[in-house]
Amino acid sequence: MASITNSEPQLDNRVNGRVKSEPKERLIALHLAIGQGIADTEAGRIKPISDVAARLAAKYNDRS
Template structure:
């Protein structure tokens, strides 16, 4: 069992969520908050992994010239624009 002092502002916010029927209990509000934090942390871990991979690729010389990348993207999006018409 976890007991937490949320402070008056957060405690009031949680109480209002329960009073309005948005959540059935204070525990339900806190569980939802923890789930959201877990999701955010998972997304941040994926981002950290992608950044580390990108840095490693750049350091190993596994890159493409920016002009080539931009030309490929421009051609791709121009083709998408033509297809959408």
């Protein structure tokens, strides 16, 4: 369901578990995900989309 880029699998699992629960819990999960994204950005744990697109293109073009 929810996915957080550049995060630990434990955080993804925690957010996904909350998203499947009640609406209030879903809002909490959304706030957690947004907060983690902001923290990742501020800490420089992001990559330019052009780099990511090139990596994915190379990965999936090699599979054909």
